Amino acid sequence: MQWMHIAIAKKCMDFRYAEEVDGDGSRLDFRVRPRPVFPSSVQTRPRHAKAKESMSELIHLQPAVSGLVVPFQPDSACEVVSISYAAGSLTIKVEASKALTEVVFPSVWGFRVLDELDLTEFWSQCSLKTGWLFEVTDGGWKALELQRVHFVSGRLYEDLREFLVIGVDDCVSVLSQDEPRLRTASS
Numbered sequence: 001m002q003w004m005h006i007a008i009a010k011k012c013m014d015f016r017y018a019e020e021v022d023g024d025g026s027r028l029d030f031r032v033r034p035r036p037v038f039p040s041s042v043q044t045r046p047r048h049a050k051a052k053e054s055m056s057e058l059i060h061l062q063p064a065v066s067g068l069v070v071p072f073q074p075d076s077a078c079e080v081v082s083i084s085y086a087a088g089s090l091t092i093k094v095e096a097s098k099a100l101t102e103v104v105f106p107s108v109w110g111f112r113v114l115d116e117l118d119l120t121e122f123w124s125q126c127s128l129k130t131g132w133l134f135e136v137t138d139g140g141w142k143a144l145e146l147q148r149v150h151f152v153s154g155r156l157y158e159d160l161r162e163f164l165v166i167g168v169d170d171c172v173s174v175l176s177q178d179e180p181r182l183r184t185a186s187s
Contacts, residue, residue, distance in 0.1 A: 059147065063122050063139035065164065067131040071184040072099040074128040079167035083113060092165050092172055094132055102183040103133065103165055109153045110175040112141060119164075119171050126166055133180070136162040141173040 078096040085091075090105040105111075119126075126134050136142065142162040145151040154160055157177060165172040174180075 059144065061121060061139040061143055063125065064137045065122065065125045065134040065140075066137060068133045068135060068163075068179070070131060070133050071101055071182055072096055074132045076128065077168070078128050078132050080113075080165060080170040080172060081167075083111075083172060085111070090174060090176075092174075094165060094167060100185050102185075104181045104183065105163075105174055105176045105178070106181070107178060108174055108176045109157070109160060110145075112173050114171050114173070116166065116169060116171050119166075122164065122166075122171075126164060128166065128168070132166050133182075134164045134166070135179075136164050136173070140164065142175060145175075 073096075075096050078094065080092060081095045081100075082093040083090070085108075088107055090108045090111055092103040092105075094101050094103060121139075140162045142154060142160065146154045153175065159177050160175055161177065161179075163174045163176065163180060165174070
């Protein structure tokens with residue numbers, strides 16, 4: 001049995017690999033055994049160091065948005081309280097101090113949930129002072145996905161639209177062909 005030490009700098013871990021080799025050099029068995037040590041041969045750096053080095057290589061999008069008509073104006077307590085996806089339909093519950101609304105997308109092609117800090121490029125146009133439901137007409141998640149060669153939905157469905165539901169903490173981007181339906185109830 002031979003032992004090889006391979007340092008994985010990305011995870012800042014050292015793994016020990018065991019490999020049985022036959023007499024003619026062919027591999028018979030391969031097993032991985034993690035070993036939680038940091039040998040001096042491994043050069044570690046902070047997880048975010050690579051991101052700092054390549055900031056100039058990152059994609060910078062300038063979003064364009066338009067607000068949609070909503071049943072209540074947001075306040076400082078406006079937040080996304082639940083997200084439910086079933087059979088291609090997405091329901092997002094948004095709650096403010098005195099109102100609760102369900103935002104229903106009967107047919108969605110995709111959605112993502114991000115913290116508002118991950119969407120700072122939207123802050124100049126989207127804030128709880130101007131609304132909580134927006135259509136992103138350019139420079140959003142859809143534009144980002146269209147830069148990928150294999151984003152098939154964005155190429156097959158030219159009428160695919162992007163919507164953004166914002167709250168105090170969570171924001172939901174939705175790709176859909178239709179505007180959402182809103183159902184309001186008192187909270």
